[in-house]
Amino acid sequence: MNKRKKVLLIVISVVLAVVLLLLSTAYFVFLHRYHGKNTSAVWDKTDAYDISRVATLRKEKDKDFIILNLADVQMCDLEDIFRMPVIKKEIKYLVDTVKPDLITLTGDQTWSNENLISLKCLISWLESFGIPYAPVFGNHDYGNEKDSAVLSQNKCCDIYESAKNCLFTRGPTNLGALGNYVINVLEDGKIFRTIYMLDSGYEDKITDGQKAWALWNADGIKAACGYYPESLAFMHKPLPEYSLAYYDYRGGGETQAIGDVHVHYSLYGSAQNGFFDLAKSINVKDIVCGHQHGNNFTLLYSGVRLTFALKTGELGGFYEDENVYLNGATVLRIGQETAIESVFVDRDAYRIK
Numbered sequence: 538m539n540k541r542k543k544v545l546l547i548v549i550s551v552v553l554a555v556v557l558l559l560l561s562t563a564y565f566v567f568l569h570r571y572h573g574k575n576t577s578a579v580w581d582k583t584d585a586y587d588i589s590r591v592a593t594l595r596k597e598k599d600k601d602f603i604i605l606n607l608a609d610v611q612m613c614d615l616e617d618i619f620r621m622p623v624i625k626k627e628i629k630y631l632v633d634t635v636k637p638d639l640i641t642l643t644g645d646q647t648w649s650n651e652n653l654i655s656l657k658c659l660i661s662w663l664e665s666f667g668i669p670y671a672p673v674f675g676n677h678d679y680g681n682e683k684d685s686a687v688l689s690q691n692k693c694c695d696i697y698e699s700a701k702n703c704l705f706t707r708g709p710t711n712l713g714a715l716g717n718y719v720i721n722v723l724e725d726g727k728i729f730r731t732i733y734m735l736d737s738g739y740e741d742k743i744t745d746g747q748k749a750w751a752l753w754n755a756d757g758i759k760a761a762c763g764y765y766p767e768s769l770a771f772m773h774k775p776l777p778e779y780s781l782a783y784y785d786y787r788g789g790g791e792t793q794a795i796g797d798v799h800v801h802y803s804l805y806g807s808a809q810n811g812f813f814d815l816a817k818s819i820n821v822k823d824i825v826c827g828h829q830h831g832n833n834f835t836l837l838y839s840g841v842r843l844t845f846a847l848k849t850g851e852l853g854g855f856y857e858d859e860n861v862y863l864n865g866a867t868v869l870r871i872g873q874e875t876a877i878e879s880v881f882v883d884r885d886a887y888r889i890k
């Protein structure tokens with residue numbers, strides 16, 4: 538073989554190898570379906586309660602316990618691959634500014650069927666802060682239709698559960714929703730707050746199973762410490778009481794606003810299944826949701842602060858006009874009292890081009 542033919546052969550081989558590499562990468566990123574572990578952990582309300590299995594965090598005495606909530610980050614591999622650095626920069630700014638003890642994520646961390654790179658990118662970024670974080674599922678985290686994404690819900694559970702600083706557990710598998718778990722925040726060895734993380738992503742309501750399981754947790758904690766600790770609940774979709782609260786507030790009723798009220802999208806989320814009343818009965822004082830990106834408020838309704846969390850980042854749709862740029866995060870500073878505020882980012886610094 539002459540030299541010219543040899544060079545041609547090498548060029549063709551290299552081109553073929555590159556094409557093969559690109560095709561296989563595209564396959565494993567966009568076409569292959571990762572199903573994850575299909576575990577079974579059946580819960581029954583007669584199960585004995587073991588409080589030692591509940592994740593715990595510690596609050597320093599005389600210092601607020603600070604929660605930074607990121608809502609609807611909504612990254613997508615195909616559309617957002619070159620936009621991820623802007624979102625990462627924004628999250629870093631929020632973490633550096635707020636210095637949270639816990640980062641919560643109220644669902645729709647990713648969206649659409651292409652979620653492999655997005656979720657891995659987000660998790661590795663959150664891990665880099667060394668701060669505990671706690672996500673719940675939204676309606677987009679595992680596909681446009683349930684489990685149509687590259688990562689199924691079970692695979693997302695596997696990934697969250699294997700991340701070092703992530704408090705997520707998939708919880709019982711017979712509640713009609715996955716990713717329900719509880720966190721206790723301790724101060725001086727006593728339970729200061731209980732946090733319920735609930736999956737309201739794909740179901741149209743907080744299910745009967747989730748309600749019974751939440752009550753079982755609350756009663757188990759009460760049996761251990763003698764009281765229902767003041768509690769918070771994080772979920773993706775707003776409860777029907779968000780709408781009742783807003784119209785009561787608008788109509789001059791008893792509902793009070795804490796901070797500004799922005800309503801630019803539908804208030805609809807979960808259907809009525811009585812979770813609000815249950816939550817009140819177990820001393821939940823804060824409920825935080827995402828889902829409708831154009832809404833942002835905290836309304837004190839029937840003794841419970843209902844917070845529509847501020848959307849984080851511009852991806853997946855957000856709201857702005859000349860007066861308001863609904864991009865940032867929600868911060869809860871919890872001491873003897875709880876203060877809730879929206880932290881808005883600068884629209885020029887975090888504009889997605």
Ligand SMILES: [Fe+2]
Nearest residue numbers: 645675676828
């Ligand atoms: Fe959503």
